[in-house]
Amino acid sequence: MSTEEHRNSLADQAAAWVPPWERPRPPRDIPPDAGDDSPRADRGGGETPPEGAAASTIPAEPEPATNPEPRAPEPDTGEPAAAEPAAAEPAAAEPAAGGPEPVAGAAARVPSKRPAQRRRATAPEPARQLDDAELRGALEAILLVVDEPVSEATLADVLEQPATRIGAMLDEISAGYTAAGHGFDLRRAAGGWRLYTRPEYATYVERFVLDGQSVRLTQAALETLAVVAYKQPVTRSRISAIRGVNCDGVIRTLVTRGLVEECGTEPESGAFLYRTTPLFLEKLGLNSVDELPPLAPFLPDDVEELSDATR
DSSP: OOHHHHHHHHHHHHHHOOOGGGSOOOOTTSOTTOOTTSOGGGGTTTSOOOHHHHHHHSOOOOOOTTSOOOOOOOOOOSSOOOOOOOOOOOSSOOOOTTSOOOOTTHHHHSOOOOOOOOOOOOOOOOOOOOOHHHHHHHHHHHHHHOSSOBOHHHHHHHHTOOHHHHHHHHHHHHHHHHHHTOSEEEEEETTEEEEEEOGGGHHHHHHHHHTTOOOOOOHHHHHHHHHHHHHOSEEHHHHHHHHSSOOHHHHHHHHHHTSEEEEEEOTTTOOEEEEEOHHHHHHHTOSSGGGSOOSGGGSOTTHHHHHHHHO
16 A cells, blocks of 8 residues: 555545544443444444443442532533433431521520529428416416407417317406305406406495596487497487487587497488497407397387387
8 A cells, every 4th residue: 555545545544533521422221342243333433432432321420419520511412411320319408698607505505594592481380289277377378468348269379279279268267266265256248358357246346446426328328329239220210219309419428438339321311320349348348239128028019010110
């Protein structure tokens, strides 16, 4: 072969040579290790591709996703590119641009609001149980200094003892005074207990206290007090109508002595109403007005006629 023919042959080969990146790719379903039975047309016109072209047909091993390397751009061969696997969605939403970055463990460092621990209330010490002798002496000491009847509930609060035990001990003390024949007695009056002198020694007590001075109520005051006791609550006009005389001055005297007190007004007329006081019960030795003696034996026979005349 001449030199001219050799050059033309080389020029024809160079013109017919196709670069590896422009050669058609083999089908995906053909394994890369297929034998010589595969059509050579798919491998670039019967010529053995260079090492770079052969390497491009072998699928690359999957690389770890933690540190991906940039891939070289594939040439445009006119064929649809293989679909890339969709990227995995992030586990957590990315923070907005320019916003504060979340700090790991921030929620753990937020101080939790704990309810303030309440102070344990110290339990009150139980009241000491008094024996009968000590309880009896304490009750007698208190009753000697009171100036008005004191209730069992008040004594129970002061001595920190059950009210039932206080009532039983007061009954026992009163019975003991009576059995021993003392000149004083423990009686219940006006809802409470108080020491009183016995009626059989009243003349000696009056002689010592009064010393000849008379502090008795007048007949008008006694009558007015009786009307209030049996008709309470009652107005002044009703008292005057029953007695037949004006009772304003007498009522002021009874109020001053502490035997009568105001207890509201009458709804119809607005007049003041009067009733007896606990001092009245105490002076008479009564526990309530229900213990007043019945009035029927003291009324005259023509009481109905007198009642009609006063209306």
